[in-house]
Amino acid sequence: MSFLPAELIKKKRDGGHHTREEIEFLILENAKGNLPDYQMAAWLMAVFFRGMNADETHALTEVMLHSGQVLDFSNISVAKVDKHSTGGVGDKTSLILGPIVAAAGLAVPMIAGRGLGHTGGTLDKLESIPGFSIRMSETRFHELVAKHGLCFMGQTDQICPADKKIYALRDVTATIESFPLICASIMSKKLAEGIDALVLDVKYGSGAFMKTASMACDLAAALKDIGDKAGKRVHAFITNMDQPTGHFMGNALEVQEVLHIMNGSREHEDTRSLSLDLAAHMIFLGNKTKSIEEARALSEEILVSGRALRKFEEVVAAQGGDLSQLPKAQFQSTVKSPQKGYLSAFNTESIGYSCILLGAGRLHTSDPVDPTAGLKLHKKLGEPVESGENIFTLYSNNKNTFAETEARLKTCFQISESPFVAPTLIDRIMI
Amino acid sequence: MSFLPAELIKKKRDGGHHTREEIEFLILENAKGNLPDYQMAAWLMAVFFRGMNADETHALTEVMLHSGQVLDFSNISVAKVDKHSTGGVGDKTSLILGPIVAAAGLAVPMIAGRGLGHTGGTLDKLESIPGFSIRMSETRFHELVAKHGLCFMGQTDQICPADKKIYALRDVTATIESFPLICASIMSKKLAEGIDALVLDVKYGSGAFMKTASMACDLAAALKDIGDKAGKRVHAFITNMDQPTGHFMGNALEVQEVLHIMNGSREHEDTRSLSLDLAAHMIFLGNKTKSIEEARALSEEILVSGRALRKFEEVVAAQGGDLSQLPKAQFQSTVKSPQKGYLSAFNTESIGYSCILLGAGRLHTSDPVDPTAGLKLHKKLGEPVESGENIFTLYSNNKNTFAETEARLKTCFQISESPFVAPTLIDRIMI
Numbered sequence: 001m002s003f004l005p006a007e008l009i010k011k012k013r014d015g016g017h018h019t020r021e022e023i024e025f026l027i028l029e030n031a032k033g034n035l036p037d038y039q040m041a042a043w044l045m046a047v048f049f050r051g052m053n054a055d056e057t058h059a060l061t062e063v064m065l066h067s068g069q070v071l072d073f074s075n076i077s078v079a080k081v082d083k084h085s086t087g088g089v090g091d092k093t094s095l096i097l098g099p100i101v102a103a104a105g106l107a108v109p110m111i112a113g114r115g116l117g118h119t120g121g122t123l124d125k126l127e128s129i130p131g132f133s134i135r136m137s138e139t140r141f142h143e144l145v146a147k148h149g150l151c152f153m154g155q156t157d158q159i160c161p162a163d164k165k166i167y168a169l170r171d172v173t174a175t176i177e178s179f180p181l182i183c184a185s186i187m188s189k190k191l192a193e194g195i196d197a198l199v200l201d202v203k204y205g206s207g208a209f210m211k212t213a214s215m216a217c218d219l220a221a222a223l224k225d226i227g228d229k230a231g232k233r234v235h236a237f238i239t240n241m242d243q244p245t246g247h248f249m250g251n252a253l254e255v256q257e258v259l260h261i262m263n264g265s266r267e268h269e270d271t272r273s274l275s276l277d278l279a280a281h282m283i284f285l286g287n288k289t290k291s292i293e294e295a296r297a298l299s300e301e302i303l304v305s306g307r308a309l310r311k312f313e314e315v316v317a318a319q320g321g322d323l324s325q326l327p328k329a330q331f332q333s334t335v336k337s338p339q340k341g342y343l344s345a346f347n348t349e350s351i352g353y354s355c356i357l358l359g360a361g362r363l364h365t366s367d368p369v370d371p372t373a374g375l376k377l378h379k380k381l382g383e384p385v386e387s388g389e390n391i392f393t394l395y396s397n398n399k400n401t402f403a404e405t406e407a408r409l410k411t412c413f414q415i416s417e418s419p420f421v422a423p424t425l426i427d428r429i430m431i
Numbered sequence: 432m433s434f435l436p437a438e439l440i441k442k443k444r445d446g447g448h449h450t451r452e453e454i455e456f457l458i459l460e461n462a463k464g465n466l467p468d469y470q471m472a473a474w475l476m477a478v479f480f481r482g483m484n485a486d487e488t489h490a491l492t493e494v495m496l497h498s499g500q501v502l503d504f505s506n507i508s509v510a511k512v513d514k515h516s517t518g519g520v521g522d523k524t525s526l527i528l529g530p531i532v533a534a535a536g537l538a539v540p541m542i543a544g545r546g547l548g549h550t551g552g553t554l555d556k557l558e559s560i561p562g563f564s565i566r567m568s569e570t571r572f573h574e575l576v577a578k579h580g581l582c583f584m585g586q587t588d589q590i591c592p593a594d595k596k597i598y599a600l601r602d603v604t605a606t607i608e609s610f611p612l613i614c615a616s617i618m619s620k621k622l623a624e625g626i627d628a629l630v631l632d633v634k635y636g637s638g639a640f641m642k643t644a645s646m647a648c649d650l651a652a653a654l655k656d657i658g659d660k661a662g663k664r665v666h667a668f669i670t671n672m673d674q675p676t677g678h679f680m681g682n683a684l685e686v687q688e689v690l691h692i693m694n695g696s697r698e699h700e701d702t703r704s705l706s707l708d709l710a711a712h713m714i715f716l717g718n719k720t721k722s723i724e725e726a727r728a729l730s731e732e733i734l735v736s737g738r739a740l741r742k743f744e745e746v747v748a749a750q751g752g753d754l755s756q757l758p759k760a761q762f763q764s765t766v767k768s769p770q771k772g773y774l775s776a777f778n779t780e781s782i783g784y785s786c787i788l789l790g791a792g793r794l795h796t797s798d799p800v801d802p803t804a805g806l807k808l809h810k811k812l813g814e815p816v817e818s819g820e821n822i823f824t825l826y827s828n829n830k831n832t833f834a835e836t837e838a839r840l841k842t843c844f845q846i847s848e849s850p851f852v853a854p855t856l857i858d859r860i861m862i
Contacts, residue, residue, distance in 0.1 A: 005603070006602070006605050007605075009476075009605035013476070036468070036469075037468070038467075038471070038472035038603070038604060039603060039604055040469070041472040041473040041476075041604075042472040042473065042475065042605060044473065045440075045444070045472075045473045045476035045477055045480075046476055046605070048444065049476075049480045169469060171437070172437050172470060173440055173470055173472075173473035174437050174440035174441035174444050174477070
């Protein structure tokens with residue numbers, strides 16, 4: 001079936017709803033190079049303003065999903081489960097929950113992403129481990145998932161190529177922040193993993209794309225709806241990102257925090273508990289336990305017993321990494337509190353951008369990353385602080401980054417005189 | 432000065448207002464090929480939804496105007512005046528008012544357009560005259576305007592090249608129907624003519640882009656505002672297009688109607704009176720008379736005396752045309768009234784598309800045009816009609832077009848049992 005592209009753009013522009021055939025035409029003809037990017041860009045902007053209903057979003061997801069390969073893990077008898085986070089600062093839960101769920105006997109075929117803008121990326125964190133490789137053939141990915149129950153891979157050209165093309169276009173045309181486009185992009189890639197169940201971590205707050213819990217709930221509901229329509233079991237966490245997760249941000253620094261936790265540290269309680277809760281829901285959705293409570297107890301047991309650490313070491317070794325050689329930054333600096341009081345607010349997005357200044361992240365997909373760069377956050381929301389006490393430690397191999405970063409970080413936190421109660425980490429869980 | 436294109440798109444997307452430098456960057460970098468069309472398309476769609484304020488629209492007009500050559504007629508001592516219509520069906524007033532105003536002693540350097548979609552174009556009408564050429568150098572255009580007071584030319588690559596590029600992009604990205612974009616496109620081209628004054632004919636109704644008088648007034652006010660800011664004297668007519676202008680549509684057929692009127696016929700009263708009124712305002716704005724009434728009397732005198740016809744023949748001859756050889760269609764057909772009553776409504780846009788089916792217009796800029804094809808409208812709104820009486824006569828050199836066109840035309844008019852009063856042709860004039 002053929003359509004006039006300008007007519008379809010006009011239809012969406014004027015608030016109309018597309019048929020599945022129309023969406024298929026737009027996406028696949030663009031992927032083939034028959035429908036120019038300028039028409040796709042105009043359509044994407046019309047979608048930004050007019051939105052898409054549930055049927056359209058579902059159709060868009062399926063068209064992007066089937067623009068490439070869908071992985072088939074049917075030869076692995078256990079349930080395949082994964083987690084997706086909408087992006088945060090200091091969020092390293094994947095590196096903890098992946099080993100826990102794999103150690104529980106499920107399979108986690110995790111196709112992960114890189115950091116862009118203020119949010120970090122699982123692949124960058126793993127690549128800070130010397131030798132760790134996230135590039136492999138689909139066959140090798142299969143083998144590693146089958147053998148270890150867990151493998152981390154980057155998106156390949158075969159998986160959702162239409163999404164890859166359109167995402168790149170959205171990035172340069174200010175059409176990223178559209179619910180249906182976000183939903184279809186996330187869910188097409190996750191469905192391409194061939195999973196049975198998915199746990200979503202939709203973040204809101206000063207460090208997240210969604211600024212309010214209500215927006216995060218709307219996005220979570222839309223994502224869950226697509227998963228339900230595709231016959232997958234989906235649970236969605238709505239979690240607060242008004243402060244970084246844990247104490248470390250930056251790639252090797254976050255791997256260090258993960259290792260602390262797996263070695264029994266209770267210092268980074270938010271990272272630890274969120275990882276355990278997410279792992280529990282994955283284990284429950286993978287039918288390993290009869291209740292979420294039982295799954296939570298199993299997760300804790302796997303972590304405390306050291307089985308999570310051993311699984312992580314096993315997977316890292318299988319992907320060529322050497323945890324004993326984690327790199328460290330040459331230079332450090334600190335930002336101190338100008339007064340006594342209580343930590344009452346962070347500009348978490350700006351803290352994320354500070355990490356980019358230090359070299360830990362990227363503004364453009366082609367920017368290089370310094371694996372050692374990043375921040376330690378000494379105080380979390382609600383904690384008391386003395387005048388002159390450290391709030392941040394800065395790490396970088398490039399000393400010249402410190403002046404600008406320090407200046408920025410000084411504007412990224414607030415101290416109140418009266419005690420402040422930090423927001424709950426998990427706002428709600430949609431089951 | 433340099434900007435990040437995606438930031439500028441986002442600014443407009445979120446309802447911000449651009450500085451002149453930002454607009455200059457977007458338009459000129461796109462014209463140079465440095466800013467890709469997909470970013471321009473996304474920005475155009477954002478403008479469609481968010482609009483532009485008067486300052487932005489004025490800046491866009493000036494940037495497009497100065498992207499090319501501005502004609503300089505300062506060596507011609509009389510005032511240079513022109514008219515622009517937003518597009519209608521059967522609107523051939525330019526061919527009458529041009530000669531009248533030139534005969535009154537003013538200069539009319541008319542850069543005209545071709546028909547696209549349901550609206551006709553002055554250039555297509557003139558080119559139905561065998562030998563008539565609208566292509567010439569700027570020097571030749573100058574010479575003819577100086578010698579005859581009137582010349583019709585097509586847009587050249589040197590005039591508003593940025594507008595030309597962006598208009599082509601708007602055409603295929605459903606971003607034509609945006610007030611500020613329409614305003615800047617129209618006014619940049621008219622200001623490039625180097626005129627002193629302009630009369631606008633902003634049409635509304637079933638055959639116009641603007642469906643209501645109120646929308647047409649808004650557009651007229653925005654156009655007039657740009658003209659005022661550029662130091663030009665501008666009057667704007669708001670005219671009704673709920674029915675075609677005059678009785679003939681199609682290129683050579685419209686030239687015939689023009690010749691009837693210039694030869695003294697009072698049969699096509701709407702075409703005649705609108706041409707005289709528009710000419711009168713042009714003459715008044717060109718300071719030839721002290722009042723509009725005086726200018727109206729002068730126009731009428733020029734038309735009735737035959738001076739308009741002689742000026743038209745002179746200009747046509749100067750541009751190589753031979754009015755004695757106007758081509759005629761080989762085939763005719765008719766659509767008759769199924770009942771007795773009064774003409775109470777036309778779908779004028781659909782009548783315009785019927786002309787395209789017959790070969791008189793084009794859907795795409797590259798489509799060829801049959802100069803002989805078109806329609807005669809036998810009855811105007813409010814006129815009584817007998818059952819079986821002709822409503823339309825179809826003309827074409829391609830008989831195969833008749834069946835589909837007749838079927839369409841049968842749905843393009845309504846007959847009421849009770850008398851119907853046609854809307855006034857000129858709704859108002861903004862001075």
